[in-house]
Amino acid sequence: xxxxxxxxxxxxxxxxxxxxxxxxxxxxxxxxxxxxxxxxxxxxxxxxxxxxxxxxxxxxxxxxxxxxxxxxxxxxxxxxxxxxxxxxxxxxxxxxxxxxxxxxxxxxxxxxxxxxxxxxxxxxxxxxxxxxxxxxxxxxxxxxxxxxxxxxxxxxxxxxxxxxxxxxxxxxxxxxxxxxxxxxxxxxxxxxxxxxxxxxxxxxxxxxxxxxxxxxxxxxxxxxxxxxxxxxxxxxxxxxxxxxxxxxxxxxxxxxxxxxxxxxxxxxxxxxxxxxxxxxxxxx
Amino acid sequence: xxxxxxxxxxxxxxxxxxxxxxxxxxxxxxxxxxxxxxxxxxxxxxxxxxxxxxxxxxxxxxxxxxxxxxxxxxxxxxxxxxxxxxxxxxxxxxxxxxxxxxxxxxxxxxxxxxxxxxxxxxxxxxxxxxxxxxxxxxxxxxxxxxxxxxxxxxxxxxxxxxxxxxxxxxxxxxxxxxxxxxxxxxxxxxxxxxxxxxxxxxxxxxxxxxxxxxxxxxxxxxxxxxxxxxxxxxxxxxxxxxxxxxxxxxxxxxxxxxxxxxxxxxxxxxxxxxxxxxxxxxxxxxxxxxxxxxxxxxxxxxxxxxxxxxxxxxxxx
Numbered sequence: 001x002x003x004x005x006x007x008x009x010x011x012x013x014x015x016x017x018x019x020x021x022x023x024x025x026x027x028x029x030x031x032x033x034x035x036x037x038x039x040x041x042x043x044x045x046x047x048x049x050x051x052x053x054x055x056x057x058x059x060x061x062x063x064x065x066x067x068x069x070x071x072x073x074x075x076x077x078x079x080x081x082x083x084x085x086x087x088x089x090x091x092x093x094x095x096x097x098x099x100x101x102x103x104x105x106x107x108x109x110x111x112x113x114x115x116x117x118x119x120x121x122x123x124x125x126x127x128x129x130x131x132x133x134x135x136x137x138x139x140x141x142x143x144x145x146x147x148x149x150x151x152x153x154x155x156x157x158x159x160x161x162x163x164x165x166x167x168x169x170x171x172x173x174x175x176x177x178x179x180x181x182x183x184x185x186x187x188x189x190x191x192x193x194x195x196x197x198x199x200x201x202x203x204x205x206x207x208x209x210x211x212x213x214x215x216x217x218x219x220x221x222x223x224x225x226x227x228x229x230x231x232x233x234x235x236x237x238x239x240x241x242x243x244x245x246x247x248x249x250x251x252x253x254x255x256x257x258x259x260x261x262x263x264x265x266x267x268x269x270x271x272x273x274x275x276x277x278x279x280x281x282x283x284x
Numbered sequence: 285x286x287x288x289x290x291x292x293x294x295x296x297x298x299x300x301x302x303x304x305x306x307x308x309x310x311x312x313x314x315x316x317x318x319x320x321x322x323x324x325x326x327x328x329x330x331x332x333x334x335x336x337x338x339x340x341x342x343x344x345x346x347x348x349x350x351x352x353x354x355x356x357x358x359x360x361x362x363x364x365x366x367x368x369x370x371x372x373x374x375x376x377x378x379x380x381x382x383x384x385x386x387x388x389x390x391x392x393x394x395x396x397x398x399x400x401x402x403x404x405x406x407x408x409x410x411x412x413x414x415x416x417x418x419x420x421x422x423x424x425x426x427x428x429x430x431x432x433x434x435x436x437x438x439x440x441x442x443x444x445x446x447x448x449x450x451x452x453x454x455x456x457x458x459x460x461x462x463x464x465x466x467x468x469x470x471x472x473x474x475x476x477x478x479x480x481x482x483x484x485x486x487x488x489x490x491x492x493x494x495x496x497x498x499x500x501x502x503x504x505x506x507x508x509x510x511x512x513x514x515x516x517x518x519x520x521x522x523x524x525x526x527x528x529x530x531x532x533x534x535x536x537x538x539x540x541x542x543x544x545x546x547x548x549x550x551x552x553x554x555x556x557x558x559x560x561x562x563x564x565x566x567x568x569x570x571x572x573x574x575x576x577x578x579x580x581x582x583x584x585x586x587x588x589x590x591x592x593x594x595x596x597x598x599x600x601x
Contacts, residue, residue: 138559140317218431252437
C-alpha cells in the first residue's frame, strides 16, 4: 500500500531539468573550478603589495576593497581558489582510491579481508578528522602535504564502507552470476560490470568528501597550519584579515563566503549527480 | 533483555580497545615531534648536558617504551598528566580551568541545534515538495557545509560590529551576561548541527508518514494533529542516531569557534599548545576528547535501546 503511494512522488521528483538551486550551485562550482585552474594565470599581479592604498572599503577601482597590504580583495579571492581547492580535490580522489583498493576486494570476496577492512574502518571512523589533523600537523609541523595525507587516511574508511556495501549488494544480482558462469575474471566483472552500477554512489560520495575536505583544510589554514604563510588561501586570508573587521570587513568576510558557497554548491551538485546517475542506472 | 545487555557489553569492550589504541598514538606524540625528545620536553629552555640528563631522569626516558607508556597511562588515569612546557603549570588544573566554558558553549550550541533543527525538519517533512521544504533543505545544506569559523566571523561582523547587539569577544560574568556573551558562538556552533538534524528528522518523518498505520489512522478519522503526533514520536528514534554525530562534530567545531571569538576554553588552549608544541597539554586534551567522544557514542547506543523497545527484544516484536 505504501509502495503504491510512493510512486507518484517519485515520478514528480524525476524532473529532467535541474531546479534553480542546482543551476546556481553548478554555476558557483564552475566559477570556483575556473578560478582554481586559470586564476593565477589571469591575475599574475594579484599578490603585488601597494602599502599606500592599504585597507580601503569597496569602491569602483577595488570592488571589494583592499587588505592591509593594499592587495585587491577580489583578485586575492580568485587567486586563492587554487590552494583552497586543490588540496580538497586531492583528499577526495585519494580517499576514493583507497576506498576502492580496500572496499572492492572486501565487498567481492568477503571473508577475513572484509572482516579486517571493516574493523579498520570502524576504528578510523570514530576519529574526528579535523581534530586529528590539527594535532598531527601541528605537532609534526609537516605543513600542507602532511595535512592532506592525514585527511586521506581519515576520509578513506567512509569511502571503503560505501564501496564495500555497494559491491556486496550487487554481487548477488543475476547479471553477476551470469558473468561468473561465462568464466569472466573477477577483476573484469568487478571493474567492467559491477563498477558502473555503483558509480553514482561512489561519485556522489566523492563530492561530499570534497566539501568536507574543503572545510577541514580551510579550518587548518585558518589556524595557521597547513598552507604556508603568504599564500592567498581562503582560510588564511580570512585569518589574516579578521582583525580589520572595522576598516574593511569584506577582506575577511569575502573569503568566508567563498568557502561557504563553494562547499554548499559542491554538496548540492554531488546530490544532484547522484540522483541523475542513479535514475539512469535504474531505467536501464 | 540479556541480548541487549550483551550488545552493550560488546560495544563497551570495543570502545575500550579503541581508546587504548588511540592512547598509544597520543603517547607517541612526544616522539613524533621534530627534534629530540629532550628538546621537545625542554621547550625554549637551553639544552645542556645537565638539563638533558635531568629531563631524561624526570620523564624516565631511559626505560623501555612500553614501560614509559604504561607509566604515562597509569598516571593519566590517576589524574596526573605532567606539567606544561609553556607555563610550567599543572596540566590537569590548566585543562580543568578551561573545561567549564567549552562545556557551556558546546551544550548551548547543541541545544540551539535541537530547538531549531527538529521543528524545521518536521515542518519540511509535512510540507514535502513545496517551496518551504526546498528552502529549508537548501538552508540545511548551507548550514552543514559552512565551516564554523567562517560562520562565526559572519555573525561577528553582522551582529557585533555592524548592529552592535552582541559583544565582539569575551565570555562574560554571571549567568545572564555569560548567556549574552556566548550566544553568537553557540549560534555559529549550532547551525551545522541544526542542518544535520533537519536532514535526519525530515527523511525519517517522510518515511514514517508513508507507513500503513498512518493511512489507517487517517482512514479511521483521526485528526491530522493526532496522526502527526504518532508519526513524529516514531520518527524521532532514528534521529537519536544523529545525536552522537552532532555532539561530536559540535565538540570539534568548538575548537575553531573559541579561536574566532577569543574564548578562553579548551579549544583555544589546544590550538595555542599545538602551535607552541606544548606536548603534555596537547596529550591531555586529546586524551580527554577521545574519552568524551567514546562516552558520547556509548550513551547514544544505550539511549536508543531505551527509546525503542523493539530493539531490546532483539527485533522480535
